[in-house]
Amino acid sequence: MSEPFSTMGISAGLKAYGAGLIIGLCIVLVYLVVIMTRMPRTRQEWAVGLITTVVSSLAGGSFLVIKYQLHSWGADYFGMMALGGFYFVCGLPGWAIVRWIFNFINKREGADIFEVINEVRDEIKK
Numbered sequence: 466m467s468e469p470f471s472t473m474g475i476s477a478g479l480k481a482y483g484a485g486l487i488i489g490l491c492i493v494l495v496y497l498v499v500i501m502t503r504m505p506r507t508r509q510e511w512a513v514g515l516i517t518t519v520v521s522s523l524a525g526g527s528f529l530v531i532k533y534q535l536h537s538w539g540a541d542y543f544g545m546m547a548l549g550g551f552y553f554v555c556g557l558p559g560w561a562i563v564r565w566i567f568n569f570i571n572k573r574e575g576a577d578i579f580e581v582i583n584e585v586r587d588e589i590k591k
Contacts, residue, residue, distance in 0.1 A: 484545050491549040492522045495556035503560070513567075514560045521559025526552030 496518045505511040529551045530536065538544030573581050 483542060484539055484548075487542075487545045487549040488523075488526070488552050491526075491553040492519055492556060495522055495553045499557065499560050513563060517559040517563045518556045521562075522552045522556030525555025525559070529555065 496515060499514060499518055500511075503514075505514055526548070530538075530548060535548060535551075538548050573584070576584075
């Protein structure tokens, strides 16, 4: 009686391992693409690039899976690879967006909050 349960457990474990492997591979590949196209200038920038790529891959890819109810794609390896593509694509803009935000902040470092708010408000009105 315990045989079907142990077989199901092994099968579920292999699927989870496969999904984790595919998602991990996609995150590593997107990080390499980002790093090779925009080399970091400092060690801090390298760390920010790594962290933001991983977070944007996981958060963005998971958002798409939940939003469009793509859970069933994880039932086979081809579906997992397709989901991995979502994780890959979602990781690409993460570092660029964070860089833009920090460049905006660094340019206005001496300004007070009201000056920044007025500047953003003027840009939105354009």
